[in-house]
Amino acid sequence: MKGWRGLAVGAAALSVAVAGCGTSSDNAGGDSGEPKTLTVWLMDGSAPTTLTDALNKEFQDSNAGVTVKYEVQKWNGIQEKLTTALTSNNPPDVIELGNTQTAKFAAEETLYDLSGDASDLNGDQWLGGLKDSLTWDGKQYGMPFYAANRTVIYRTDLFEAAGIAAAPTSRDEWVAAIEKLKAANAADPDFQALYLPGQSWYTLLSFIWDEGGDVAQPQGSAWAGALDTPQAKAGVDFYKKLVDVSGTKAPKDADEATPQQMEVFGTGKVGMMIGLPWELAGAVKANPDLESKTAAFPIPSKTAGKAAPVFLGGSNLAIPAGSQNSDLAKAYLKLLSSKKYQDMLAEGGSVPGTSTDTQKLATNPLGKALAESAPNGKVTPTTPAWAAVEAGQNPLKDMLTAYLTGAKSLDDATSGANASLSKTLAG
Missing domain, CATH: 3.40.190.10 (Periplasmic binding protein-like II)
Known part of the structure; x- marks a missing residue:
């Protein structure tokens, strides 16, 4: 992978x-x-x-x-x-x-x-x-x-200071925690309650799957895009909601590697990031003080008490x-x-x-x-054609940037990405 x-x-x-x-x-x-x-x-x-x-x-x-x-x-x-x-x-x-x-x-x-x-x-x-x-x-x-x-990696000390008694177990609780972190750290202009890059498409998959959608579906012996379904659109829309409510300063036209989100988390100015275990290790290596101040919880589902599907x-x-x-x-x-x-x-x-x-x-x-x-x-669609999606001009990344920046509406962004994805999957 x-x-x-x-x-x-x-x-x-x-x-x-x-x-x-x-x-x-x-x-x-x-x-x-x-x-x-x-x-x-x-x-x-x-x-x-x-x-x-x-x-x-x-x-x-x-x-x-x-x-x-x-x-x-x-x-x-x-x-x-x-x-x-x-x-x-x-x-x-x-x-x-x-x-x-x-x-x-x-x-x-x-x-x-x-x-x-x-x-x-x-x-x-x-x-x-x-x-x-x-x-x-x-x-x-x-x-x-x-x-x-991926899990939601968070600062336990900042949660405690903001009055967040327990890790969120639903999307609503997650958004509420973001709001509390923002309020508690309002005096720091560099603080980010959640660091979320605009093109973190592996994270997007969780929201699409949680809505009951998918990026693509098999059609006979081939695959075709499914990004223009109501379920997929709902997942994309929730991604935008998180970006907007968090006030993240992450670029909307780059993924978690540009800059490396573990380096941003390591500055101590971030309450949460959606990341992999090795990213936490990298942040701790850069800032050892974080080792005793971090924990994680599953990406929450829209259904209270459940974890969202993950890549x-x-x-x-x-x-x-x-x-x-x-x-x-x-x-x-x-x-x-x-x-x-x-x-x-x-x-x-x-x-x-x-x-x-x-x-x-x-x-x-x-x-x-x-x-x-x-x-x-x-996992992503089990087809040899998927490699070209990740290696090329990933339509999911382009879709996210277009929607988050306002360059395209939700319908236009998902429709365009879906057409591009279907073409690539068709070989």
Whole structure:
């Protein structure tokens, strides 16, 4: 998934990645003792070394003659490297893929069909949103690895000073909290109750989904935009309401990376931001005083007491179709899907992709917010064409800027974006 760099809960940091790839050698368990090499590629920062060291050692100890060749891949140029590796005569055996990348490689028939192996990989515990991202043409092309999602990260001290007794559990309570923060800090012209960039479209997805809408819908074997529906328009309109009521000074023509919103939050002049765990870690690194003054709550739904659906960013694990060690690769994935290693992911701050048990994650406010949000997570349309939406002139970003600046009405902004999105998805 585009945009992931790391994950941290409180002071503990764990990088999160969302793409990957590996090399090969076929005999599950290696019972014959014949020397074999299982090549595993994971992304830089994808999993802590404590996990991968223990995993690789246990797998080798349980499979005579097998050596795990563990290789960490860099982000720069990974798309091209994946494409080359998956079409070679000697592809990796286990690879990590971003959840928005999986459909592309599945459609190209470069991934092994694991539909018949899901039960061995704890398929009944797969995180729903990531499972959807693995599905192509009715088949499963991998196993969920881990995920994380956006929560509302806030200053506990500023909430207390403003008389906000508890974290909001509905949109109305959220707006009321913004108003209280503004009133309590009215003397500071630099204060922002909520920092919300104009093009934070992953956040927008939560509001659209919460209204019962979507950005696109399948039409036969293709997809078409759904941004001009009443439900999608309501989500866009609520986004504008938050921007207007918060008085955010964030640019309306840029996303959360320009400037980096964690840097803005780190100035101490912001009450809330809608962000990822690693963004909180970045803010705390820049301003250590924030570590004891921050917490998080799920993005609230319009329905009181519920969390809004969230974009579930994360990674999947897959086996290249050309792997010469597919049985060994399945055994490796089976071990990684076990509770032991899923708990290790949770302890590091990730939402485990193949375990419904989030107890290990919910040991602090940020982890608790992640755990509460993740089961309601969703992903972008599972189609290879979606990559062009994110890589190109993203129509959702253009739509938000046009509406927030008044350049277009809600109807015109959503209609134009919908036409552009449908064209891109049609290839």
